[in-house]
Amino acid sequence: MKKYNVAVIGAGVVGVEMLRVLKQRRFPVENLKVFARSSRDIRVDGDTYKVEPVSAEGFCGVDIALFAGTEGEKGAAVTYAAEAVKRGAVVIDNGADFRMDPKVPLVVPEVNAGDLKPIRKWMLSGKNKDLSGGKESHKGIIANPNCSTIQMVVALNPLHKKYGIKKIIVTTLQASSGAGKAAVEQLNNETAGIVQGGFCNLRAEGVERAMPQQLAFNCFPHIGSFTEGGYTNEEWKLVNETHKIMHAPKIRISATTVRIPVKTGHSESIYIQTEKAVTAGQAGKALSKAAGIVMIDDLGKNLYPMPLDAEGRDETFVGRIRQDAFDKKGLWLWVVADNLRKGAATNAVQIAECLISNSR
């Protein structure tokens, strides 16, 4: 089996999960480099990885670069994705910087693996076409969608194909790890402070925090920053990314994103309106056959998906499917997935698996 030189950029909560997923899924790695801002050794599941400071030269000889550095102006991919491609790597980026670029496929393999075709062809041809002139249909970069978008499209695409979705109303309940390692530390510190200190409202304490509000014993409808129409940019990601991935720009989508005091695992309460009438039973049957989905929907036994079920798993979990009591073309679903795995690391490694599947 052909093996590949892989780089992971970022050693935060997603980067660490990336190392775990590469090993667990036995991705054929020849040589692995881990880059972040500062050098150190990290331990993941008993293995030690050497973290080196990221640099353009570090990408020499890398075949696949999995970016999990923070996003924004100084984000790792903004600075280094083109440098990595120039040196012969295919980039898979977890950040938001390239997701809506028309020359960058935004991929969830269960939904639109076909969008990888031009980049796979380029990779199989030995990457011998120069991309620097901007004439190619791609940039050698593939974007991994937002965590809450990934689990939503995995659950909705099979229903869209069969019943045609016209409208989606979604409320997300997102875990602290979705905002990175600083947010997980905030939740841990607040929880310990409250339990040990016996007070519940830390706002008066003037504590510094990574998230906009106290999270322990609280929740807040504020993920990302407020933008057009009073929605947050996280809410717009659910709209725009879903349109791009499902190739369905006409679906009307409205989202509310909420941070809750769970460590890992995002939950979503989703209402859809379909073109054709669909019962809960029909929807459940379609989803139980769909790739990447596990149904947990047995009300008699109090079984429905929870973040605790999803943590450490690669699948998307669906339950509580109910038909709208007043509309045969309306359906509720409850969808849960591990934001660090299917919402980030697993999806990125699955993309890499698709890329190499023809070259093995």
Ligand SMILES: NC(=O)c1ccc[n+]([C@@H]2O[C@H](COP(=O)([O-])OP(=O)(O)OC[C@H]3O[C@@H](n4cnc5c(N)ncnc54)[C@H](OP(=O)(O)O)[C@@H]3O)[C@@H](O)[C@H]2O)c1
């Ligand atoms: N958390 C999630 O559920 C999730 C889901 C989907 C997508 N994402 C995306 O994945 C990316 C990583 O998120 P995270 O949650 O893992 O964040 P995190 O825990 O805060 O870790 C960020 C990592 O990026 C490194 N980094 C930051 N700027 C860098 C730069 N300019 N060059 C090289 N490395 C840099 C940091 O290096 P140091 O350790 O040296 O400081 C750190 O290791 C973000 O773009 C995020 O939006 C996250």
